[in-house]
Amino acid sequence: xxxxxxxxxxxxxxxxxxxxxxxxxxxxxxxxxxxxxxxxxxxxxxxxxxxxxxxxxxxxxxxxxxxxxxxxxxxxxxxxxxxxxxxxxxxxxxxxxxxxxxxxxxxxxxxxxxxxxxxxxxxxxxxxxxxxxxxxxxxxxxxxxxxxxxxxxxxxxxxxxxxxxxxxxxxxxxxxxxxxxxxxxxxxxxxxxxxxxxxxxxxxxxxxxxxxxxxxxxxxxxxxxxxxxxxxxxxxxxxxxxxxxxxxxxxxxxxxxxxxxxxxxxxxxxxxxxxxxxxxxxxxxxxxxxxxxxxxxxxxxxxxxxxxxxxxxxxxxxxxxxxxxxxxxxxxxxxxxxxxxxxxxxxxxxxxxxx
Amino acid sequence: xxxxxxxxxxxxxxxxxxxxxxxxxxxxxxxxxxxxxxxxxxxxxxxxxxxxxxxxxxxxxxxxxxxxxxxxxxxxxxxxxxxxxxxxxxxxxxxxxxxxxxxxxxxxxxxxxxxxxxxxxxxxxxxxxxxxxxxxxxxxxxxxxxxxxxxxxxxxxxxxxxxxxxxxxxxxxxxxxxxxxxxxxxxxxxxxxxxxxx
Numbered sequence: 001x002x003x004x005x006x007x008x009x010x011x012x013x014x015x016x017x018x019x020x021x022x023x024x025x026x027x028x029x030x031x032x033x034x035x036x037x038x039x040x041x042x043x044x045x046x047x048x049x050x051x052x053x054x055x056x057x058x059x060x061x062x063x064x065x066x067x068x069x070x071x072x073x074x075x076x077x078x079x080x081x082x083x084x085x086x087x088x089x090x091x092x093x094x095x096x097x098x099x100x101x102x103x104x105x106x107x108x109x110x111x112x113x114x115x116x117x118x119x120x121x122x123x124x125x126x127x128x129x130x131x132x133x134x135x136x137x138x139x140x141x142x143x144x145x146x147x148x149x150x151x152x153x154x155x156x157x158x159x160x161x162x163x164x165x166x167x168x169x170x171x172x173x174x175x176x177x178x179x180x181x182x183x184x185x186x187x188x189x190x191x192x193x194x195x196x197x198x199x200x201x202x203x204x205x206x207x208x209x210x211x212x213x214x215x216x217x218x219x220x221x222x223x224x225x226x227x228x229x230x231x232x233x234x235x236x237x238x239x240x241x242x243x244x245x246x247x248x249x250x251x252x253x254x255x256x257x258x259x260x261x262x263x264x265x266x267x268x269x270x271x272x273x274x275x276x277x278x279x280x281x282x283x284x285x286x287x288x289x290x291x292x293x294x295x296x297x298x299x300x301x302x303x304x305x306x307x308x309x310x311x312x313x314x315x316x317x318x319x320x321x322x323x324x325x326x327x328x329x330x331x332x333x334x335x336x337x338x339x340x341x342x343x344x345x346x347x348x349x350x351x352x353x354x355x
Numbered sequence: 356x357x358x359x360x361x362x363x364x365x366x367x368x369x370x371x372x373x374x375x376x377x378x379x380x381x382x383x384x385x386x387x388x389x390x391x392x393x394x395x396x397x398x399x400x401x402x403x404x405x406x407x408x409x410x411x412x413x414x415x416x417x418x419x420x421x422x423x424x425x426x427x428x429x430x431x432x433x434x435x436x437x438x439x440x441x442x443x444x445x446x447x448x449x450x451x452x453x454x455x456x457x458x459x460x461x462x463x464x465x466x467x468x469x470x471x472x473x474x475x476x477x478x479x480x481x482x483x484x485x486x487x488x489x490x491x492x493x494x495x496x497x498x499x500x501x502x503x504x505x506x507x508x509x510x511x512x513x514x515x516x517x518x519x520x521x522x523x524x525x526x527x528x529x530x531x532x533x534x535x536x537x538x539x540x541x542x543x544x545x546x547x548x549x550x551x552x553x
Binding site: 180182183184185186187190191192193194195200238239240241242243244245246248249321 | 365366367368494496497499517522523524526527528529533535536539540541542
């Protein structure tokens with residue numbers, strides 16, 4: 001299907017919106033009525049038609065506006081994109097992976113024509129038609145990782161693999177859930193996850209690392225993660241926290257449904273062929289509470305998950321102060337009926353709200 | 356001076372040991388203030404015959420004792436940045452078999468470790484021993500400015516003036532802990548500063 005790209009903003013007047021289609025395909029992250037950390041990894045080999053799992057790199061109605069927002073962030077703070085010197089080859093690997101995937105998965109939007117190392121890349125939504133020499137940096141306006149990730153939604157962490165560990169040695173990070181690439185670059189898997197509560201003790205990171213070290217070419221994996229954001233702000237960076245933190249205090253019972261957003265990350269993991277690096281795209285999806293409540297199953301479930309979440313997690317995810325107000329709102333959409341297993345909206349089979 | 360035992364912390368926080376003599380082609384010691392005592396404890400005449408000591412006294416009176424160890428090369432200077440070129444050159448010209456010993460404050464050890472990593476020495480091959488002040492070298496995540504010798508939490512960024520809380524999250528590359536605005540969600544609501552380990 002042809003995508004109609006929204007003209008919208010993720011800052012200032014926050015004109016961001018989700019169409020009805022975008023709401024139905026929103027990656028709701030809770031497969032049951034409660035939540036605790038788990039490795040929750042599965043193969044990334046497609047999914048239901050028109051779901052965010054269907055393509056290797058999902059392109060949706062927010063694409064063009066998200067890329068404009070990324071350009072604004074980078075103009076303000078170029079350190080959001082960094083690559084240590086040994087990571088350039090991994091950048092080319094990533095450029096190839098994205099160009100090949102998008103041109104095959106969205107032939108009406110992207111084209112890649114290869115003649116030896118002479119490549120022509122056509123990105124119709126962004127109006128780019130560019131011929132360059134593969135593996136020759138001088139023929140691109142940016143390094144290969146920066147060039148392609150200025151044209152791909154979501155953040156990208158490019159991880160070097162050595163000493164049985166993964167090292168955050170390159171990345172493009174402008175839509176992050178409050179972590180700093182500039183601070184974390186060069187850290188290993190345990191170090192950059194150090195501030196996460198509870199999960200170390202549960203052995204989550206040891207198991208996750210073991211899984212990730214063994215990801216093979218052509219066999220990518222995926223998982224969902226989530227947090228909360230007031231206003232559809234993509235750039236919730238620590239760098240700018242002193243500016244956006246105050247927005248959390250603007251919630252009222254009247255505006256909460258429109259302002260409070262569930263922020264979901266579709267995290268995927270691909271092995272890269274030449275460098276043996278691992279690329280970790282972290283794609284951010286935002287949906288307001290009032291839009292989520294149009295799906296009765298999600299209304300029931302979100303209330304139960306937020307109500308029962310351990311204090312440490314609500315604190316870490318930054319909404320402990322607003323939780324009581326969120327629960328007052330969400331409880332209106334929980335009639336106590338059971339919910340079907342799995343994340344899908346099940347609009348045809350789940351009953352409408354009974355109150 | 357007795358050694359401070361750091362409380363258990365998160366995985367990015369450095370852990371320091373006790374310097375031990377190792378066989379080596381050359382021995383480079385970088386220390387500040389009470390770090391001198393760790394060198395005095397570990398030094399042997401054999402190490403000092405191939406030894407190079409770089410020391411930042413920070414007002415402490417150990418310089419004469421260190422000189423008396425009779426290292427092949429000795430330097431004492433006012434600040435880490437004054438010593439930095441000498442450290443970089445020594446590391447750049449180092450041959451296989453160099454042993455590196457760092458002692459003193461976290462800020463000194465962290466910066467010397469970052470310089471050694473730049474020169475290609477893996478951090479796991481470097482010995483460290485904490486002595487003296489437990490103050491931290493902090494990076495403000497907002498303005499990126501470094502404030503040295505921070506011993507209270509929260510503290511005021513010496514560059515942008517924001518009130519920052521002291522995290523345990525540490526970057527070896529920056530040789531700094533992270534400071535994050537404490538009153539972003541409630542401007543002006545800043546708790547009274549306490550010692551970091553109080």
